[in-house]
Amino acid sequence: MTKAGRHFLQIPGPSPVPEPVLAATAQQVIDHRSPEFGELGAKVLSKVKQIFKTRYDVIIYPSSGTGAWEAALCNALSPGDKIMTYETGHFASLWSKLATRIGLVPITVGENWRGGVDPNVIEAELRKDTGHEIKAVCVVHNETSTGSTTRIKEVRDAIDAAGHPALLMVDTISGLGSADLRMDEWGIDVVVAGSQKGLMLPPGLSFNAVGPKALAASKTSSIRRSYWDWAEMIAINKTGYFPYTPATNLLFGLDKAIDMLLTEGLDNVFARHERLAEATRRAVQSWGMENLCQSPRHFSPVLTTVVMPEGHSADAYRRKVLKNFNMSLGSGLSKVADKVFRIGHLGDINELTLMGTLAGCEMGFELAGVPHQKGGVDTAMRYLAETSAA
Numbered sequence: 001m002t003k004a005g006r007h008f009l010q011i012p013g014p015s016p017v018p019e020p021v022l023a024a025t026a027q028q029v030i031d032h033r034s035p036e037f038g039e040l041g042a043k044v045l046s047k048v049k050q051i052f053k054t055r056y057d058v059i060i061y062p063s064s065g066t067g068a069w070e071a072a073l074c075n076a077l078s079p080g081d082k083i084m085t086y087e088t089g090h091f092a093s094l095w096s097k098l099a100t101r102i103g104l105v106p107i108t109v110g111e112n113w114r115g116g117v118d119p120n121v122i123e124a125e126l127r128k129d130t131g132h133e134i135k136a137v138c139v140v141h142n143e144t145s146t147g148s149t150t151r152i153k154e155v156r157d158a159i160d161a162a163g164h165p166a167l168l169m170v171d172t173i174s175g176l177g178s179a180d181l182r183m184d185e186w187g188i189d190v191v192v193a194g195s196q197k198g199l200m201l202p203p204g205l206s207f208n209a210v211g212p213k214a215l216a217a218s219k220t221s222s223i224r225r226s227y228w229d230w231a232e233m234i235a236i237n238k239t240g241y242f243p244y245t246p247a248t249n250l251l252f253g254l255d256k257a258i259d260m261l262l263t264e265g266l267d268n269v270f271a272r273h274e275r276l277a278e279a280t281r282r283a284v285q286s287w288g289m290e291n292l293c294q295s296p297r298h299f300s301p302v303l304t305t306v307v308m309p310e311g312h313s314a315d316a317y318r319r320k321v322l323k324n325f326n327m328s329l330g331s332g333l334s335k336v337a338d339k340v341f342r343i344g345h346l347g348d349i350n351e352l353t354l355m356g357t358l359a360g361c362e363m364g365f366e367l368a369g370v371p372h373q374k375g376g377v378d379t380a381m382r383y384l385a386e387t388s389a390a
């Protein structure tokens with residue numbers, strides 16, 4: 001059945017694709033060995049560095065974010081290498097599962113589904129590793145399953161304070177383009193990202209931004225790899241081309257999406273996300289509901305995860321919202337399945353999109369018989385009006 005109006009895709013990724021990006025991807029496919037493609041490739045590969053805040057190489061794979069996780073690990077590490085992980089939620093745990101499958105030994109030093117990484121734990125555990133057996137510290141920047149954002153600079157400082165040589169690898173698949181990330185300034189060795197969240201593209205591209213220390217490690221690392229190999233990519237990318245067929249139309253879209261982010265200004269983009277996130281949290285509080293993230297310094301600008309009142313199914317609630325208001329909210333993943341729902345407020349979103357989203361949530365509580373206090377929408381409106389430009 002078709003519905004009038006538009007679908008509200010308010011999951012924390014994939015996020016809605018802005019019209020100019022959609023239009024860019026709808027161009028006719030071009031020859032990926034042509035001079036025209038070479039220009040596009042060179043332009044996009046160079047421009048994208050600004051989004052990562054890096055001067056080093058950014059590799060673009062035709063894959064989902066999971067592929068870029070594997071790429072990061074298999075290029076920089078060797079079978080049996082220990083890596084340090086911190087379970088901030090479902091995605092952190094999946095990354096460590098993937099690591100095990102490709103022959104690495106993840107050591108999970110902390111677990112917190114209600115906040116970000118505690119850098120003191122990282123420092124203390126690294127200090128114990130006097131033989132430097134841990135080769136990488138792998139953390140998730142924005143944990144999309146819980147709505148917490150780890151302060152990556154603190155993790156860098158913890159590694160430095162311990163005087164440990166481990167690489168710092170960061171998954172910012174749902175953070176990039178929504179939450180500030182400074183690869184070079186924060187000393188990140190590998191950044192892992194994806195196209196379908198803050199970058200406002202359809203799913204299908206993933207990224208590895210590779211710093212010099214990780215690149216050096218890749219020269220002697222021995223996990224078998226072919227498709228994901230950095231060396232071949234980086235060599236051919238120098239000319240604007242790719243070793244295999246790139247996702248040409250997504251690159252047209254990426255070119256446009258980067259322009260949109262840079263035109264708005266990254267700092268303005270981040271401030272917009274922070275403000276809409278704050279409005280959302282105020283609504284949640286007014287409803288008398290709980291934010292899964294309990295640590296204010298780790299509140300996510302990308303999404304808010306709402307804990308359902310005891311005895312109420314989050315999935316039944318989400319189904320009601322979808323059926324009645326044509327809006328998709330994010331489900332609870334693994335441990336918190338059916339216990340929470342997630343409100344995505346990332347990417348191509350403004351005040352009124354958010355207000356429609358929050359209104360759908362509040363009407364949904366009513367329909368699903370979920371106990372709540374009225375007035376969340378009102379609180380968010382007031383906050384947004386108060387913080388608008390005069």
Ligand SMILES: *Cc1c(COP(=O)(O)O)cnc(C)c1O
Pocket residue numbers: 013064065066067091140142143144171172173174194
């Ligand atoms: C979405 C997401 C992933 C998985 O990415 P896919 O594109 O689904 O492979 C990994 N980590 C985080 C933090 C994510 O948000």
